[in-house]
């Protein structure tokens with residue numbers, strides 16, 4: 357098979373994007389939600405910078421990456437484009453300094469050590485960052501994120517880090533073909549978000565719920581997702597199973 361030309365890749369990505377966007381609209385209509393209340397965050401891990409340049413032309417101006425090193429390299433190669441980078445994967449404290457240079461938001465906050473380091477670096481740079489608290493909604497040991505019952509105490513500490521603009525919660529649902537179990541994760545998140553909205557410390561908002569990926573974003577929207585993180589449905593299947601990209605997964 358010959359490699360796809362730039363034009364073929366552009367058309368493919370445009371078509372995939374249009375399909376995902378239409379399915380988002382349909383899922384919203386199904387449950388009486390406003391389609392504009394859902395943000396599509398294209399997830400670009402393992403997709404080459406060359407292909408992302410084409411994706412940008414197709415309309416992807418936000419890109420989510422789960423590994424700092426990969427995100428950083430792409431942000432440099434694509435530095436001439438106006439891309440908003442979102443870090444959606446677990447972050448070690450010693451990597452925090454890299455993300456404050458290029459990332460617009462961080463969706464996987466689950467430790468106060470990282471919060472403190474991030475705040476310190478952001479203060480030094482004179483900027484803020486949107487953050488989401490990652491919750492382990494499935495209870496699987498392999499997943500990052502706080503257990504749901506620990507979230508309320510955790511967020512009480514966040515006003516100490518004034519450069520973090522807390523927007524809401526992020527989760528990965530259980531990977532299962534049993535849709536009831538997947539839906540249960542999303543419902544758990546919505547309930548938690550609703551509780552936080554009532555009791556959140558002043559200044560923090562919990563309006564956003566980042567949940568849903570290529571396999572389950574419509575279900576997530578039915579249960580209240582405001583951000584869906586979609587990779588493979590836009591860029592095609594990743595060459596290796598998820599256990600390769602997410603240690604402990606699969």
Ligand SMILES: *Cc1c(COP(=O)(O)O)cnc(C)c1O
Nearest residue numbers: 399422444569570585586587588
């Ligand atoms: C890879 C990834 C996604 C997207 O998964 P797809 O199956 O490609 O849609 C979403 N969220 C996180 C945290 C990811 O690492």
